[in-house]
Amino acid sequence: SQQGEEDPQALSIQEGENATMNCSYKTSINNLQWYRQNSGRGLVHLILIRSNEREKHSGRLRVTLDTSKKSSSLLITASRAADTASYFCATAQGGSEKLVFGKGTKLTVNP
Amino acid sequence: GAGVSQSPSNKVTEKGKDVELRCDPISGHTALYWYRQSLGQGLEFLIYFQGNSAPDKSGLPSDRFSAERTGGSVSTLTIQRTQQEDSAVYLCASSLDGTGTGYTFGSGTRLTVV
Numbered sequence: 001s002q003q004g005e006e007d008p009q010a011l012s013i014q015e016g017e018n019a020t021m022n023c024s025y026k027t028s029i030n031n032l033q034w035y036r037q038n039s040g041r042g043l044v045h046l047i048l049i050r051s052n053e054r055e056k057h058s059g060r061l062r063v064t065l066d067t068s069k070k071s072s073s074l075l076i077t078a079s080r081a082a083d084t085a086s087y088f089c090a091t092a093q094g095g096s097e098k099l100v101f102g103k104g105t106k107l108t109v110n111p
Numbered sequence: 112g113a114g115v116s117q118s119p120s121n122k123v124t125e126k127g128k129d130v131e132l133r134c135d136p137i138s139g140h141t142a143l144y145w146y147r148q149s150l151g152q153g154l155e156f157l158i159y160f161q162g163n164s165a166p167d168k169s170g171l172p173s174d175r176f177s178a179e180r181t182g183g184s185v186s187t188l189t190i191q192r193t194q195q196e197d198s199a200v201y202l203c204a205s206s207l208d209g210t211g212t213g214y215t216f217g218s219g220t221r222l223t224v225v
Contacts, residue, residue, distance in 0.1 A: 033213060042115075042202065043154075045213035088153065097206075098144060098167060099214065103153035 006089055006105040014110050019076040021105040023089030024069075030092040032065055033099065034074050037086045046074075046087075081111045113137075115217035117203050123223045124193055132188040132220045136205030143186050144206075144214065145178060147199045154202065160186065193224045 007022045023032070031050045035043040049056045049065045049072065056063045062075040076083055086106045090099040116135040124130050136143050145157040156170035160180045171177070175193075180186040190197055200221050204214035 035214075035216075041200065042216040042218040043204075043214075045215065048213050090154075097142065097161070098156055098159045100156065101146070101154040 006087070006102045008105060009103070010106045010108070012108040012110065013079055015079060015081055017079055017109075019079050019083070019107055019109070021074045021087050021089075021107070023072045023074070023102060025072075025089075025091050026070065027091075027093050029067075030097075032063075032072050033090045033092075034061075034063060034072075035088045035090060035101075037088065037104070043088065076107075079107075079109045081109050083107060083109050115203055115205050115215050117201075117217035117220050119220060120218060121221045121223075123225060126195060126224055127192055129189065129191045130193055130222065132190075132201050132203075132222070134186045134188070134203030134205075134217060136184065136186070136203070137215055138184075139207070140205035140215075141183065141208050142206045143180055144204045145186070145188050146202045146204070148202060148219075149199045157188070157201075190222075193222075195224045198222055198224045 005024050013019055029051055031048055033048045034046045036046055037043045047058050047061055047063050049063050051067055060077045065072045086104040088101050088104040090101045092099055118133045141162045143160045146154040147157055148154050158171055158178045159167040175191045178188045200219040202216055202219045204216045206212050206214050
């Protein structure tokens with residue numbers, strides 16, 4: 001069953017702008033992860049935030065987690081054309097280490 | 112190896128034939144996962160291996176699907192009597208010990224059933 005739901009489904013911005021993607025989930029989690037996928041093939045792990053963390057940074061990426069609202073956001077600052085990809089959130093639910101993925105947000109950064 | 116290796120990268124098969132997809136995880140990674148992704152969709156969990164424990168097969172869509180992991184390393188996903196709805200990209204991932212750390216994905220096998 002679908003756990004994470006990303007919003008929006010698609011996002012188009014200009015290079016240099018910030019991109020914000022949201023993820024909502026339904027059950028308690030151990031951690032939440034964001035992945036990037038180019039061209040419909042392998043996913044690349046971007047960042048992991050644990051359930052007791054509220055914010056995490058990695059380079060131009062900023063992830064927040066609100067467990068009371070069961071939601072997370074991924075912010076990409078100063079976007080580049082190379083950031084064009086699909087972005088997925090994934091959650092590891094309590095008692096299980098398998099990740100459940102959302103359907104993703106397709107980000108297009110126009111040069 | 113340096114990454115997760117999947118083979119073949121592309122497979123076209125006739126409806127009703129059996130196929131085998133291979134995944135070679137990162138050396139030392141004890142957890143291995145199979146997912147499938149239909150066009151424009153998210154990832155659908157299929158099966159999860161962790162060390163010597165019994166695999167979590169809860170995501171396998173039918174008894175035509177099976178997977179094994181030999182020697183705690185290479186895994187093979189087998190689809191018997193393939194159907195057109197089996198067409199998808201099959202992704203394998205591994206993680207160090209399955210404790211919620213990030214996965215490393217392979218590039219996937221694109222299966223087309225004609």
